[in-house]
Structure formats: C-alpha cells, structure tokens
Amino acid sequence: MSAASTEQSPADGLVTAAVHVTGVDKIFTGKKKATVTALEKIELTVAPGEFVSLIGPSGCGKSTLLRLIADLDTPSTGTVTVFGKTARQARIDQEYGIAFQQAGLLPWRTVSANIELPLELHGVAGPKRKARSAELLALVGLTDFAESYPDQLSGGMQQRVAIARALAESPRLLLMDEPFGALDEMTRERMQTELVRITAETGAAVVFVTHSIPEAVYLSNRVVVMSPRPGRIRDILTVSLGSAAERSDHLREDEAFFTNVSRVRELLHGEAPVGIRGVENR
Amino acid sequence: MRGQAGTLRTVLAPVLLGLGALLIWQLVIVAFEIKPFIVPGPLAIGSEFGENIGTVLQGALVTGGNALVGLVIGGVLGILFAIVAALARVVDELSAAVIAALAVVPIVALAPVLYTMFGAGAETARQLVAAIAVFIPVFINTLRGLRQVRPVHRDLMHVYAASAWQTTRTVTVPGALPFIFTGLRIASSLAVISALIAEYFGGPIGGLGKSITSAASGSNYPLAWAYVLGAIIVGLVFYCVTLAIESFATRHYKPST
Amino acid sequence: MRKVLLGIGGLVLLVVVWELYKALGPATGVVVGDLTVLPRTTDLAMPHVWDMASRFFGETGSGRNAQPVWLAVFEASVFTLGVSAVGWLVGVTVGLLLAVLMQRFRTAESAVLPWIILSQTVPLIAIAPLVRRWGSQIEFGDFTWENWMSVAVIASYLAFFPVSIGALRGLNSPDTIHVELFRSYGVGWWRTLFRLRLPASVPYLLPALRLAAANAVIGTVVAEVSIGLRGGIGRMIIEYAQQASGDPAKTWAPIFGAIAVGLVAAGFVALLGVLLHRFRRGEVPA
Numbered sequence: 153m154s155a156a157s158t159e160q161s162p163a164d165g166l167v168t169a170a171v172h173v174t175g176v177d178k179i180f181t182g183k184k185k186a187t188v189t190a191l192e193k194i195e196l197t198v199a200p201g202e203f204v205s206l207i208g209p210s211g212c213g214k215s216t217l218l219r220l221i222a223d224l225d226t227p228s229t230g231t232v233t234v235f236g237k238t239a240r241q242a243r244i245d246q247e248y249g250i251a252f253q254q255a256g257l258l259p260w261r262t263v264s265a266n267i268e269l270p271l272e273l274h275g276v277a278g279p280k281r282k283a284r285s286a287e288l289l290a291l292v293g294l295t296d297f298a299e300s301y302p303d304q305l306s307g308g309m310q311q312r313v314a315i316a317r318a319l320a321e322s323p324r325l326l327l328m329d330e331p332f333g334a335l336d337e338m339t340r341e342r343m344q345t346e347l348v349r350i351t352a353e354t355g356a357a358v359v360f361v362t363h364s365i366p367e368a369v370y371l372s373n374r375v376v377v378m379s380p381r382p383g384r385i386r387d388i389l390t391v392s393l394g395s396a397a398e399r400s401d402h403l404r405e406d407e408a409f410f411t412n413v414s415r416v417r418e419l420l421h422g423e424a425p426v427g428i429r430g431v432e433n434r
Numbered sequence: 435m436r437g438q439a440g441t442l443r444t445v446l447a448p449v450l451l452g453l454g455a456l457l458i459w460q461l462v463i464v465a466f467e468i469k470p471f472i473v474p475g476p477l478a479i480g481s482e483f484g485e486n487i488g489t490v491l492q493g494a495l496v497t498g499g500n501a502l503v504g505l506v507i508g509g510v511l512g513i514l515f516a517i518v519a520a521l522a523r524v525v526d527e528l529s530a531a532v533i534a535a536l537a538v539v540p541i542v543a544l545a546p547v548l549y550t551m552f553g554a555g556a557e558t559a560r561q562l563v564a565a566i567a568v569f570i571p572v573f574i575n576t577l578r579g580l581r582q583v584r585p586v587h588r589d590l591m592h593v594y595a596a597s598a599w600q601t602t603r604t605v606t607v608p609g610a611l612p613f614i615f616t617g618l619r620i621a622s623s624l625a626v627i628s629a630l631i632a633e634y635f636g637g638p639i640g641g642l643g644k645s646i647t648s649a650a651s652g653s654n655y656p657l658a659w660a661y662v663l664g665a666i667i668v669g670l671v672f673y674c675v676t677l678a679i680e681s682f683a684t685r686h687y688k689p690s691t
Numbered sequence: 692m693r694k695v696l697l698g699i700g701g702l703v704l705l706v707v708v709w710e711l712y713k714a715l716g717p718a719t720g721v722v723v724g725d726l727t728v729l730p731r732t733t734d735l736a737m738p739h740v741w742d743m744a745s746r747f748f749g750e751t752g753s754g755r756n757a758q759p760v761w762l763a764v765f766e767a768s769v770f771t772l773g774v775s776a777v778g779w780l781v782g783v784t785v786g787l788l789l790a791v792l793m794q795r796f797r798t799a800e801s802a803v804l805p806w807i808i809l810s811q812t813v814p815l816i817a818i819a820p821l822v823r824r825w826g827s828q829i830e831f832g833d834f835t836w837e838n839w840m841s842v843a844v845i846a847s848y849l850a851f852f853p854v855s856i857g858a859l860r861g862l863n864s865p866d867t868i869h870v871e872l873f874r875s876y877g878v879g880w881w882r883t884l885f886r887l888r889l890p891a892s893v894p895y896l897l898p899a900l901r902l903a904a905a906n907a908v909i910g911t912v913v914a915e916v917s918i919g920l921r922g923g924i925g926r927m928i929i930e931y932a933q934q935a936s937g938d939p940a941k942t943w944a945p946i947f948g949a950i951a952v953g954l955v956a957a958g959f960v961a962l963l964g965v966l967l968h969r970f971r972r973g974e975v976p977a
Contacts, residue, residue, distance in 0.1 A: 224589055244595045256586035259687050260608045273596050273604065301686040447802035472824055524697070531698035532705055538905045538953020540912035542816070542925070543946045546932035550939070551730035551737060552720065558728075623812045630814045631913065635932075646817050662817050669812030 168236045170325050170357035171198040171221055176230030178216055178383075189382035190216045194230070196376060196385065200324065203351060203358045205368035205375045207416065213383025214361045215329055221359060222250055222327050234325060246274065248325035249318035253333050255310035257302040257317075264289065264298040267317045274321070288316040291350060308339040315347070319354065326351065326358045332367070341404070344370055348399050365420070369393070369412045370403065377419040387419045474656040483660040490664040493642040497633065498668045500557050500641070501625040504564020505672070508625070509618055511565070512572030519573075520580035521602060537570045541628050545635040560632040560641070567628035572617040579613025580606050612687055615680035622672040630665055642668070706740050713737050738940040743947075746940040760941060764948040767924040771911055772952045774839050774923065778846025779907040779956070783900065785847065786854025793855075794862040794888070795880065804859075811852050815845050815910060819917035842914040842923070849910035850903040857899025861892025893970035900963065904956040912949055924948050 178191040191213040206214040223239040234242035267285040292312040463475035519526035548559040591601040633643030649658035721729035747761040793800035826836035915925025927945040
C-alpha cells in the first residue's frame with residue numbers, strides 16, 4: 153500500500169465495524185495440485201453505514217472476498233468478522249442482505265412472493281410480509297408489477313426486485329456482486345442513483361463489487377483497488393465527493409467526479425495518483 | 435420464423451402426412467388385393483371400430499383405468515422416493531443397483547409372477563405392472579431435476595441459512611417441476627402399454643388386450659385392429675392430457691437470470 | 692468403491708425385505724376389502740430367495756433334453772442379447788436418419804415428429820405376430836425371413852424412438868454463434884453436420900442410446916413372448932411360468948436372465964460413452 157495518497161480506515165476502536173477482514177489468504181487447489189492464490193494478506197475494515205467498492209481487473213479476487221464476507225466460502229488463513237461476529241454466525245443471524253450478479257429470482261414465484269422469500273423462510277407472519285414487500289416495491293418503483301412473474305420483467309427490473317429482496321429484512325450490511333453488470337448504461341446510471349438514495353435512507357453499510365470506475369466513484373465513500381495474481385489490495389482511496397445524501401445525477405458531470413475517477417484509474421494502472429493529468433508530455 | 439405460416443405448418447404437415455399415408459395404405463390393399471389376415475385396410479378397420487364402439491369403450495375403460503391407477507401410484511412413489519434419494523445420498527446409493535435392474539426388466543417378465551403373488555382374479559397385478567413401468571422414468575427424471583439447482587439459488591438458500599427441508603420445499607422441488615412432468619409424460623403412454631401387455635398373461639376378462647386376443651383368435655382381423663386402434667387412442671389421450679398439464683404448470687419456467 | 696458396496700447392499704436389503712415379509716405376512720396376503728394389497732406369502736407365490744438361487748443349479752426337467760438351469764438360461768440370454776443387438780443397431784440407424792432429416796427440414800420435423808411420438812402408443816405385443824406374417828411373405832433369392840428377424844424389427848421399433856428424439860435435440864443443440872461461425876467459413880450443410888452438429892450431439896445421444904438399448908431388450912423379450920420364438924429368454928419365461936405350480940422357483944431364473952441381458956446392454960453403451968469422452972467435456976453430471 154503506497155503511503156502518499158491513501159488514508160487509513162476510520163478509527164474502529166469505538167464502534168463495532170460492519171466488516172473487519174484481517175490477515176486473510178484464500179488459496180484454491182485445482183486438479184493436479186495446481187494452486188491459485190485468489191487472495192493474499194487482505195486487510196479491510198468497513199465502518200457502519202459506509203459504502204465501500206471493490207474494484208479491479210479479472211482475477212483480482214474481489215468476488216472471492218465478497219463471498220468470504222458472506223460465508224459462502226471460508227478463508228485459508230485469517231479472520232473475517234461481521235458486526236463483531238464470525239462470518240458464519242453473521243449469516244445464521246441474518247446480519248446482511250446479498251444481491252448477486254444474476255438476479256436469481258425464483259421463476260415460479262411472483263415478484264412480491266420473491267421479495268417475501270427471506271421473510272417467509274424466517275417465520276415472519278403473512279400480513280407483515282405483505283406489508284413489507286409492498287413497502288419495498290414502492291421503494292424500488294415496481295408496485296405495478298407485484299403480481300407479475302420474473303419472465304415478464306426486463307433484466308433491469310429483475311435486478312430491482314433482487315435489490316428489494318436484499319433489503320427485505322432491513323439488514324445493516326448489503327453485499328452486492330456486480331449487480332448492474334448486465335444492464336445497459338442508462339438503466340445502470342438510474343439504478344446507481346436509486347441505490348445511493350436507498351442506502352442513505354436505510355443507513356446500511358455496503359460492500360459493492362464492480363469493474364466500472366465511474367460506478368465505484370459515484371457510489372462509494374471509499375474505493376478499494378485490487379490487483380490480480382495474487383489477489384491483493386493495492387490501495388484504498390477515499391472519495392472526496394461529500395456524503396451519499398448529496399449525490400445526485402448532476403454529480404456525474406462534476407469536475408470533482410472526474411478527478412476521483414482519474415485517481416482510481418491511475419491506481420488501477422499501478423501509479424501513484426497525481427490529480428488530473430494535463431497534456432501528455434512524457 | 436414462427437408466426438402464421440409456422441403454426442400452419444406445425445398443424446398441417448403431420449395431418450397431411452397422416453392422411454397421405456392412410457390413402458396409400460388403402461390403395462395398396464385394393465391394388466394388390468391383400469388379404470385381411472396380412473393387414474386389413476383402414477376403411478375396414480374404421481368400419482369395425484364404428485360398429486363395435488361400445489365394446490371398444492368398455493375395454494378402454496378397463497385398460498385405461500388400470501393405467502391410471504398405475505400412473506398415480508407409480509408417479510407418487512417415484513417422486514417421493516426421488517426426494518428422499520436426493521436428500522439422503524445413502525438411499526440413492528443403496529437403491530442404485532435395484533433401480534438399474536428394474537429399468538431393464540421387461541415388465542412382461544414380471545406379469546406372470548405378479549399374478550401368482552396377487553391373484554389372477556383382480557386387476558391388481560395389471561395395475562402394479564403399470565405402476566412399476568411408471569415408477570422408473572418418473573424416479574430417474576425427478577432425481578435429475580432435484581439435482582439441477584442453479585448455483586445462484588443454492589447460494590441464496592445458503593445465505594438465508596435455510597434448513598435442508600426449507601431449501602427442498604422452496605427451491606429444489608419447484609425447480610424440479612419441469613423434470614417431474616417430463617417423467618410423467620414419458621410414463622403416461624408407458625402405463626397404458628404396460629397395463630395392456632399385462633392382460634396377455636392372464637387376469638380377469640376385460641380390457642383391450644383381452645379383446646385383441648379374442649378377436650385375433652376368431653380370425654376377425656379388422657376387429658382386432660379396431661381394438662388396437664382403441665389402445666392407441668387411449669395412449670394418446672393419456673399423453674396429451676399430461677402434456678397439457680405440463681404446459682400449464684411450467685408456463686412461467688422460462689430461463690431467467 | 693463405496694458406490695459398488697452400497698449398490699450390493701441395496702440388493703441384500705431387498706432380499707431381507709422379501710424374506711422378512713414372507714416370514715411375517717399372512718399366507719393369503721394383506722387383503723383390504725376385495726383387494727389384495729400385499730402379495731401372498733406361500734412358497735408358490737413367493738419362493739424363498741435361496742430356493743431361487745439353488746434352482747439355478749438344478750436340472751430344467753427330467754427328460755432327455757434336461758440341462759442345468761443356469762446353462763439353459765445362459766444360452767437363451769445370449770440368444771436374446773444377439774437379437775436385441777441387431778434390433779438396437781437397426782433402431783439407432785433409423786433414429787439417426789430420421790433425426791438428420793428432421794433437423795435439415797423444419798417441415799419434415801413438423802410432419803414426422805408427432806407420428807414418431809404416436810408410434811410409441813402402439814402395443815407391440817399385438818403387432819408382433821403381424822410382423823412375422825408379413826416377414827414370411829418376403830422371399831427373394833436365397834434369403835428367407837427368419838422368425839428372429841421379426842423380433843429384431845419389434846426391438847428396433849422401440850429403440851428408434853429415444854434415439855430420434857435425443858439425436859434431434861442434440862443436432863439442434865449447437866450455439867447459434869457456432870452455427871454462424873461455420874456459415875461464415877462457407878461450410879455447407881453436410882460438412883457442418885459432421886464437424887459441428889454430430890460432435891455437439893454426443894451428450895444428448897448417449898443417454899438416448901442407453902435408453903434405446905434397454906428398450907431394445909424389452910422389445911425383444913416382448914416380441915419373443917408374443918411370437919413364441921424358440922431359443923429366446925422370452926419364451927423361456929412363459930414356459931417356466933406355465934410350470935409354476937410345480938416348480939415356482941424356476942420361474943424366476945429366466946427373469947434374472949432377462950435382467951442380466953438388459954444390464955449388459957446398458958453396460959455396453961456406457962463403454963461407448965467412455966470411448967466418446969472427448970465430446971462430453973462440457974457435461975454437467977446429473
């Protein structure tokens with residue numbers, strides 16, 4: 153980690169961090185004993201209510217890291233804690249909501265039944281479930297589609313349902329793995345604005361995997377830049393764009409936005425960020 | 435590619451082919467003066483069918499009834515057993531050899547022993563023959579479907595810390611529904627055929643199989659063929675009904691993200 | 692290894708259940724009202740498993756032609772296996788040809804496919820004597836139609852169905868991008884068939900071939916019963932069943948023989964699958 157421009161994560165001694173990853177390695181052994189070091193010496197702390205993006209080229213381990221936090225996989229070494237508990241306990245206690253790259257809606261359930269799925273599994277009574285799913289549908293703007301089936305919705309709409317589902321139990325932590333990856337640019341920007349608004353309202357912490365630099369900058373308080381082979385955190389950048397509540401569509405045209413995008417880009421390309429580059433005069 | 439021309443083709447082409455074949459058949463019979471004991475012409479069969487529609491219907495009800503009982507018993511047992519085998523690997527591995535053997539045993543071979551075991555006076559043996567014939571494809575297809583959980587759904591259930599039973603109920607079994615129906619569809623006409631074949635080996639009077647043999651031994655070949663036609667129609671009805679139920683139940687199962 | 696042991700365990704379990712029920716169940720079977728819901732347990736209806744096994748080593752009868760039962764069953768099984776193999780080959784060929792035809796011409800698919808599905812609702816046991824009658828009319832040169840050929844025809848009738856369906860699905864399975872790639876290379880339909888569609892169809896073809904093998908055996912036995920073909924296991928099943936009142940254990944011997952034939956046929960196709968493993972790389976195990 154270069155010392156010049158990155159900043160340490162906020163002091164986490166006083167408040168229990170949403171996510172605390174320390175000393176984590178993840179090594180996969182394939183056939184014929186070939187090993188792949190997906191993650192090496194990962195140190196990351198996410199404060200409550202903070203929006204953190206993981207960005208990097210293919211093979212840098214960002215999705216793997218997300219899966220470790222979600223307890224969909226276990227680290228080879230090191231520890232992952234979520235709100236002070238082990239990842240496994242956090243999963244059992246349902247401390248987080250997750251949105252995958254594929255919406256993963258159950259095709260035989262209506263939209264509202266899909267949103268109610270986690271509530272149903274965890275024993276929430278019928279009327280409460282219906283009220284909650286109506287609330288969430290309004291939040292993502294799909295009230296008219298409550299009784300539709302997933303095969304009747306576009307990709308973007310399915311993703312909105314998936315996000316509504318992830319919010320169903322009002323989690324304090326949201327894990328998202330490139331949820332907007334399959335969408336076109338216009339829908340993507342719209343969804344980003346929605347997401348920022350929703351997370352500001354709910355106050356949830358978010359760990360967001362992406363490979364779009366503008367997306368990472370637009371959404372996050374901090375951007376974690378990772379590099380591949382082996383997967384490592386190269387740098388963590390604090391985005392200087394004000395709080396989430398202040399972020400609107402206009403932000404994308406802002407000079408400060410472009411500055412931050414350039415800084416992330418340079419970090420990705422392995423150079424110390426030096427602000428906006430002027431004329432190429434190397 | 436589809437559209438009006440496509441649907442027209444899908445319906446018209448097989449009908450035309452069938453009518454054409456019937457026409458050629460009748461012409462060949464007449465032109466070569468083929469005797470009925472070799473093969474009767476479609477017109478002769480048709481007239482016998484019309485004249486004896488009452489007995490054909492009676493026989494169809496018996497054979498069809500046995501097939502239905504077999505379909506229900508074999509289908510339910512097949513689905514339940516597949517669920518158990520999917521949940522408990524041990525059950526699956528224990529039953530593997532038995533299932534493989536059952537899948538290749540010609541049901542005809544079991545008919546005589548089943549009659550001795552259950553008595554030749556009742557329809558039970560025939561229903562069991564049909565049930566065994568149904569059980570195998572339903573079990574195999576259901577098991578395959580239960581194992582087809584999409585990774586994203588599997589991860590979702592893991593994230594929700596859902597119990598094995600919850601996962602089975604909300605994701606695995608509904609996700610397997612298309613496969614279950616494929617198995618039932620395959621089994622439907624098998625049930626009819628098996629029930630019919632079982633009639634050749636004894637059991638009470640009644641059923642299309644018995645009618646076919648008695649007509650054939652009386653050298654009334656057009657009538658025997660008329661009963662065969664009845665059997666084909668019963669099999670077709672079973673197939674089409676299961677196909678219709680399948681289409682309705684899986685109408686929302688297009689592959690989604 | 693575990694699988695093999697458990698598989699055998701399952702068979703042992705079946706035997707245990709058989710004997711346990713036989714020991715505990717009522718002689719007339721469990722009767723609910725008029726209906727016999729569970730089988731009778733007399734030695735006639737349910738012979739002891741060890742009686743079935745030992746009967747294999749006894750003699751078929753007491754006459755001049757008596758042989759050990761196992762030998763008789765073995766010879767009949769081999770005969771049936773041979774006839775099934777011919778039926779399977781014919782059925783696979785016909786099925787593949789039909790599938791190729793249907794893949795090439797959408798109209799052919801629309802016209803023929805419903806009839807192929809309908810063909811399986813025809814009760815072959817009624818058709819088998821007919822086939823023999825037709826066959827006996829065929830004579831040209833030195834070739835005369837033998838009875839076993841009628842049986843093979845019936846077997847192929849059952850075998851061609853899964854192959855035509857499975858092969859059609861397989862031939863239609865290549866991704867559009869692959870088909871368009873071949874088109875961009877200016878490759879004609881025939882070469883695309885051999886270079887793209889046939890290799891792509893292997894994962895669909897193999898389960899169909901296995902089903903066809905099982906069907907061919909079943910069809911052979913059914914037709915043997917119907918025609919009464921000498922030397923086949925089907926006829927043996929009927930003969931022994933007719934002697935059941937005197938010799939119940941012997942009835943089961945040819946049944947086991949028929950099962951063995953089916954398993955050998957399925958095993959052969961599994962071997963074929965191993966040879967073609969190169970074309971199955973994308974397969975997700977069921």
